[in-house]
Amino acid sequence: MEMLYRIKFSKLEDVMYISHLQLIKTLRRIVRRSKLPAVFSGGFNPQIKLSVGPPLAVGIISRGEYFDLELAEKLETEVIINRLNNVSPSGVRFIQAVKIDKSTKSLSSILNTAVYTINFNFNENLNLKKQKKMLDEFMKEDKIIVVRKRRNKADREVDLKPRIFSAEIVEKDLWKFAVVTGSRGNVRPEELNKALMKKYSSVNKITPLDVIREGVFVNKNNKFYSPYSDSIVRS
């Protein structure tokens, strides 16, 4: 009987520079080294059965990514986490595993929200109050239009407004956004930056190093759940 485990991990340090495809390959090799009883796909090119959530832009670290892993036997979730961490480069840390039903919806079909914190660097000293006012005004706009460059296609205007679920200020200069991600669109942190720069001359351009993906979530009636929380895996 095959078991399905939903595993949370972080992508830190230099590992932020590896692409989604390379991350999948890295995870597969970690699973091989861990000697966990992985299950393989069939066909000419058998692969460890493992599926990863929505991709993360290269250059950004994340504290909460997920993948589903099939195993041929039942194991204690702590054992799984320990065995993975023992054979993993320091930039990939496994945080928690939850055994889920095999019929649970896939990560890519349910994860629709990414939460980013962005460390802004303003070209004037703005106190917390002023920053709060700026964010409020920004979020009150009817439309937040940015131009999106597309590979081999004409540029397109995108309205970010309906794609930002919430925004708040964590502390001075540190802003947090929950935005859409996954199959129904994607808002990139640099697009938030671009829109803010258009509105406020005090906002400077950020680099990927100013951004942290705090995690990816399931948005249910504007409440954010982890993909293995009870209300998600039971429904």
Next chain:
Amino acid sequence: MQYKEKINKNLHRISNPERYIGNEWNSVRKEWSPDKLKIALAFPDVYELAMSHLGLKILYHLINSEEEFIAERVYAPWTDMEKLMRDIDIPLFTLESYHEIKDFDLIGFTLQYEMSYTNILNMLDLSGISIYSCERKEEAPLVIAGGANVFNPEPIADFIDLFFVGEAEDLIIPFLKKYQQLKDSFLNKKEILVELNKLSGIYVPSLYDVKYEDRKVLSYSSSKTDKEKVKKQLVKNLDQAFYPVNFIVPYKDTVHDRIVLEISRGCTRSCRFCEAGMTYRPVRERSIERLVDLAERAVDSTGFEEISLTSLSTVDYIEIKKLVKEMNRRFSDRKISISLSSLRVDKFSVELAEEVQKVRKTGLTFAPEAGTQRLRDVINKNVDEQELYSAARAAFESGWSKIKLYFMIGLPIETMEDIEGIVRMARKVLEIGRQIRRNTKKKMRQIEISVSVSTFIPKPFTPFQWVKMDEVEEIIEKQNYLRDNLRGRGLNFSWNDPELSRLEGVIARGDRRLAPVIADAWKKGSRFEGWNELFNPRLWGEAFRENDINPKDYLCMREDEEVFPWEILDIGVSRDFLFKEYQKSFSGERTADCRFESCTGCAVCDSFSAGLELMSGDGNAL
């Protein structure tokens, strides 16, 4: 971690940042302390190629296995990274500790390809080290070089303090210990080099004066050493030699993204164009027991999903069938596939390929090298046309639909008939494939034949070291013919830039007078010539003209008796043997393989009091 922060802050602006982060699984990070001898292992090309190179893997793990040494990796930055480094003053750094190269005691380059020599200069310059040995400061790291291309060190002799000639496993550790000892005894660099030159396999070019007369070498002399020739080094017992298992697992796809198991070294097929076939003699094999043990440990340590059995001619491994069976038996349950680095053109190879492809199926490659029997006899390539067809038939029947064929043009005594032969063979293979596809009940993809045609370059220490290289116009004419006649569905033709091949030919048989040309080409901006998009023949043309050097002097036919620049080295194979092989080529007289027939008299075994080391069925050397 010297430059780590500065580099990291900017890496998001660079293409392929994974090339520069290091920190991969199994990379060795040792604590830096002043008492340790530090060596930077350098590959003068990008990460993906560097990380596929077996020699550096061996050296990296071998040197790091010694407590008192630290070996770290450094590769050539791509052009955008170079620009960034120069703009914000980041010197060349290693992937383990991010120390700059100046902090190391030695930097060792591996020489794999003539067209990466400008990258060596660029890497030295990015390290803040003078490119010419004679201008280097006393405290600069010792610049050493070795590897497959060391067998003509002369074109870069002015840039390198010391060459390591031959296979390094047995000698690198004693060499480093000796160097440490000499350094501790407060000798200056010149004195140290004189001492090191006394070791076997070590060549310090600055100790030798070369006189030239016109095109040719007149003499080599030295007042500082009585060593007349530098003898290459070889590992006498390959089975017991060091071999790594804890290979680094890269984050980025590399050319050979898998476990590489070297099953044997050397090849005695005596193809007359092949340098490695002469310089890595005699043939030595590893035992099946040893290979299986290495494979098991490497699989545990890395998590790779493929094991490649490599050597110059994998299928010639005496017990290859038994080895492949054993590997499959052990690893197929774990979905680890076995691959062979090269196939012979015969049915046996196809059967073997079928055996190894039980887990994964990739393409098949055959190398007939020339288009007619006459020319294959000239180059001593033991391939029969009918054998190719029956091998291809067997491959198609077992379900392969893609076959790649390797040929060369510009071989000695070549005529247009030989070029037509390439077309005929490729079309015939295509036809065989189509016929089988039409008549089979199995599902089969469209048949695709890729014909890869490289231009022959006469190489040092081969029977063809005397021959003239084709003119650009001749190469173009032959390539045009092939392009016109290898059109159509199911056929793919690929070729090399003729100017690039000619340049490679100049440096391959070059001498010390090329140093300023290489230096000037680099100063003009030449980098990564092996990458077509970056090769600029105009820069090289200028560099030749300004230094008053005619490249044709290096590409012409050589006189029977003339002394070659590379003959400061002794590879153990006698010049007489090479010359006899050269003469036999005129009449297409064949030479057999000493593994299967009698000794051919190449003299390498006597020269090293070594011999063939072949593994019989019970795993003992024959």
